[in-house]
Amino acid sequence: MSDIALEDIGCPLNCPRGDEPILTGRDLINGLPGAFTIVRCRTCGLVRTNPQPTPASMSFYYPHDYGPYLGTQVQAAAPRRKLFASFRRVARKLFEFNATRLPKLPAGRMLEIGCASGAFLHKMAAEGWQVEGIEFSANAAAAARALGYPVHSGSLETAPMPSEPFDLIVGWMVLEHLHDPVLALKKLKAWMKPGGWLVLSTPNAGALEARVFRDSWYALHLPNHLYHYSKKTIRLVLSKAGWELEKIHFQRVLVDPIASFGYVLQKIGMSRLGYKLIKFPEQPGYWTYALYPLAVVAAAIGQTGRMTIWARKAR
Ligand SMILES: [Zn+2]
Known part of the structure; x- marks a missing residue:
């Protein structure tokens, strides 16, 4: 711990310096040491973790079994229950969770920031896109390359300029991990064709669930999440980097409050039930569909804990 700078x-x-402290929390996902304070800028309202682990010391908080690295591996005909698999196929068509929702575009060149083991690259390549990735984890990047896609292994900051600009850049749950989001968004803009689309998902720290669960909010994910965006502050950050925010889709999922409740149960000693609820977002099942009507209502009023944003580079 002593070497975590x-x-x-x-x-x-x-903005001029002046922050309001909101709460102090810990790494609840990996249980690694350290206490982290969340502050809100009094001028613009952007919420951030401050102080933050430096980029060099941050790798301590990304162990090799860090969930998101494992979560997107392309499964070779997984031995999953048949009934559930077919139910899920139909349900996916009927329900719109908005998690990886894209504008309707002709296939072109796509870059995925934080492509993990390449599952989404694989899906888009099958739809005719010419895909590339950037991935911080060397193991995950190697897995994505093994699928046949060019993937830069390292941070977005160190990634070289692409040979050709992109029509679409996506990043699923990545922006909140970046140390300098404005610089990163400016870099992405320089790599984009005029009129190109940027599609990002990020937790919605403006949701009621974030205020209710506070340091137990599942999507707070300290210290890996360095910025905690809301509908208002994501627009400010994008606009500072020269992007025009076109649309925000509040995702129709309520997995985060369930997992957050799991953290609360663990705190009061109900570890076994708590653990079950915490694992919920990784293995959503019938409950995801059962909660769907409620999630639609919550999303309609901007109150689910995850949002997908569509932004455009001005022509
Ligand atoms: Zn500010």
Whole structure:
């Protein structure tokens, strides 16, 4: 722990210094040491973890079995229950969870930031897209390359300029992990064709569930999440980097409050039930569909814990 360097970071929107502390939390996903404070910029309202582990010391909080690295491996005909598999196929068509929702575009060149083991690259390649990835985890990047896709292994900051610009850049649950989101978004803009689309998902720290569960909110994910965006602040950050926010889809899922409740149960000693609820987002099942009507209502009023944003580079 002693070699985990923390640094004091100002608001990336260059606001004058002045932060309101909101809460202090811990790494609940991996149980690694450290206490982290969340602050809100008094000028623009952007919420961030501050101080933050430096980029060099951050790898401590990404162990090799870090969930998201494992979660997107392309499964070779998984031995899953047949009935559930067919139910899920039909349900996926009927229900719109909005998690990886894209604008309707002709196939072109796509870049995925944080492509993990390449499952989404694989899906888009099958639809005719010419795909590339950037992935911080060397193991996950190697897995994606083994599928035949060009993947830069390292951070977005160190990634070289692509040979040709992109029509579409996506990043699923990545933006909140980046140390300098404005710089990263400016870099992505330089790699984009005029009129190209940027599609990102990120937790919605403006949701009621974030205020209710506070340091037990599942999507707070300290210290890996360095920024905690809301509908208002995501627009500010995008606009600072020169992007026009076109649309926000609040995802029709309520897995985060369930997992957050699991953390609360663990705190009061109900570890076994708590653990079951915490694993919920990784293995959503029938409950995801049972909660769907409620999730539709919550999403319609901007109150689910995850959002997918569509932004465009001005022509
Ligand atoms: Zn600010």
